[in-house]
Amino acid sequence: MPSRLAVPGVLLSGIVGSTAYGLARPGSDVDRLGIYAVPTEQLHGLHRPTESHVTTGPDRTLHEAAKWCRLALGGNPTVMELVWLPPELYEVRTPLGNELIDIRRSFLSATRVRDAYLGYATQQFRRLENRGDGSFSADTRKRTAKHARHLKRLCHQGLELYTTGHLTIRVTDPQEYHDFGEQVAADSSAARPLLAEYEAAFNENRSVLPDQPDEAAAEAWLRRVRAHLYTEAAKRA
Known part of the structure; x- marks a missing residue:
């Protein structure tokens, strides 16, 4: 993915915004949104890891997995579109990213x-x-x-x-x-x-959605992310 900022641990990323909506015109910016996960051991230290990385030229926003989950559980339209993109707009899709797409309705209320x-x-x-x-x-x-x-x-x-x-x-x-x-x-x-x-x-209109999102599903996915990264780091140690 083109970027001036190399962020490791990207789980899911794609083209969003006007290009994804079909509303882009010549000269429109191409916006990218993604999710990354910090190494699990960094969560145990004194300082809190950075939760978002934003660049311009190209326009790219990456949210740490926990922050993305909190925003999505709150119904944030901007972050939510990442897990509903047409397949051709994804630029990074890892197995954990696919798992998140699979449970996307769990975030809705x-x-x-x-x-x-x-x-x-x-x-x-x-x-x-x-x-x-x-x-x-x-x-x-x-x-x-x-x-x-x-x-x-x-x-x-x-x-x-x-x-x-x-x-x-x-x-x-x-x-x-x-x-x-x-x-x-x-x-x-x-x-x-x-x-x-x-x-x-x-x-x-009556909603088909539940009164509350399924936070347990989001929590379980996030714990799988942390466990996977911790295990991978242990293998390399």
Whole structure:
């Protein structure tokens, strides 16, 4: 994987963001997200290991396994997409990474998915509202259109995950999202009906997800990661 930062112990990594959604255009950044595990013996020392590595050019974020699990259990949409990528977008897939994909639904719960996805979408809408009537610079207009696209995507993906327990990363009609972005860039109030529509849909639909995530499954996977790395280190000693 191309990067200016070499991080050992990567378990799972892939291309996320606009490229994964099918919303990228010429010149769009390619975002990468992954999970790594620090050597188990480092967890026993005085200082806490680094839990995230972030680089730009290329844009890459790696979370330590325990941190990724905590974020995913909280319903974080950004980290959650890593375990729902189309196979061709993975750049690193280890056996332990595949195990994580296999238990991906264990991290889900109705309340946290609703709060996270709808909450993130609402935050995007507040940003749009604060930018006014569209009479701003071309650069700001571009960012506004991008935020509007992601608002729509978060609403759609969140409701799908809430009602079906499945997350489709690539959108079915990218142009529809780009058109919506341009519409909202011209008038931020155009996003309000969409947000209201999805708020109503969350209220009206019953979730297939449990009330609480299965933390035991996440804990068991994390312990397998720690045991595997400890055993491998012992073999090399």
